[in-house]
Amino acid sequence: MDIIPNNKYDSIYADLKNRIKQDEFQYQDKLPSETNLVLQYNCSRNTLRRAIKKLGADGYVQSVRGKGVIVIYNSHLENDLIKNGNHSFSQMADRNKIKFKTTVLLFDEIEVDKKLSLESTFPIGTPVYYIKRLRSIGSDNYIVEENYFMRKVVKDLTINIAQDSIYKYLKDVLNEPIATTKRILTIGLANEQDKKYLDLKTYNAIPIVTNYSFTNDGTMFEYTVSHHRPDKFIFYDQNETNPVSFMLKN
Amino acid sequence: MDIIPNNKYDSIYADLKNRIKQDEFQYQDKLPSETNLVLQYNCSRNTLRRAIKKLGADGYVQSVRGKGVIVIYNSHLENDLIKNGNHSFSQMADRNKIKFKTTVLLFDEIEVDKKLSLESTFPIGTPVYYIKRLRSIGSDNYIVEENYFMRKVVKDLTINIAQDSIYKYLKDVLNEPIATTKRILTIGLANEQDKKYLDLKTYNAIPIVTNYSFTNDGTMFEYTVSHHRPDKFIFYDQNETNPVSFMLKN
């Protein structure tokens, strides 16, 4: 998330975001005009607008033609502590900065069969690593997941690497960063494995996240199904113009 | 979703999307180069790149510097029929083109109290409409939701309007289109109301979507909590570079 920016627009984006978070520009304030900010940052209007656009996409601001750019970041709502009803959340754990302890439950090399091909879209016969992993923090288990990694892309995977971060391995060792991930979230009834590993309390249903990940060059190299502990699960999303994709099952 | 584009970049975006969907450019193909497409569409490189960027944000393509733009839209995966395991889904129902039948269960005008203020971020005392609605298709109920609309923004709301589309009313009558929606998805145990209205089968937990919506001018005017029928719920998301925001509850 907080990567050192090597672009002008990214550093302007980062700076404006900081100024918003530090309440220089408060909730429902207007940002200074483009003309003004161009002077502040000594950049072209295009570059500034690119930064603003990213702030909009991330739910920090909202532009209105003729009026200005309004701050809609509400520290009360999202300052690393989202209140939802009587509960409060923190500790964001995204794919890139996972603090999870990982236990490898199964590590295998298989070929995609017909059934797996249908759900994963991998062609039948594709050699893949098949891995089951348990993700935990302290003594609490949060996620049980099954990964299928294309062996052509993720070469020479070992249990040790699977215990650490496969994404770090991909990025640093193989120089194959992921570029896009498509994600489907559904609710499913907990199976025996979920009951065994996750503390389900009285819940009998859990969130299931299915991931399809692509490398730089457009190859779908990963199919992963994650079963999450329901009472600890939260998904956050902000959307400027695009409609949400809630769907209905047949 | 499929709005008539009045911009050049939107029409180029729409056209390229069609050409991808109609298999002129297939999964893992490269699009023609920017230079080539600029000639095809008789536009500037900037305008073309804007269209491509949108295609990328929507999960259709992926750009790689030095190489080209690769199609990652897989009709098998997403051509209005997403296969997930043994189930198949269709009939996308997003906020803008809802085909739901709406039954108003409760329609009231209240002022925000301390408890509601904490979850909604509306200031205490704010006059709001408090509405409970049931969303269904045919004889199947899909969603029970509670809406809180700021009366200052959503003026003179009636049960009839609530039965139709409040968003249409906002957009067409009050000329106040929503610009941004922030969304939190959690899993909760089903309450009596959920059991009464939704066909929960053996599920005792359901997806709960909390919406915070903003008008054009940055006012948060809506707080909504939706309880979904679990077996019919699916959330789809594609993400280019930004990390997902899965979080863990405290």
Next chain:
DNA sequence: TAGTATAACTTGTTTAAACTAGTTTTACAA
């Protein structure tokens, strides 16, 4: 005073051009 036209703002769209930084192809040399 009240209403209205205008000017001075605001952001949105589009084009053009120069440069940077990767990748692939070509051509030449060993």
Next chain:
DNA sequence: TTGTAAAACTAGTTTAAACAAGTTATACTA
């Protein structure tokens, strides 16, 4: 034939300028 350097691609960043289309403030008129 193989290896490497150069040329010809590819997309990414940044600036500049002109115009369109909204909103707000100003100033003038009735």
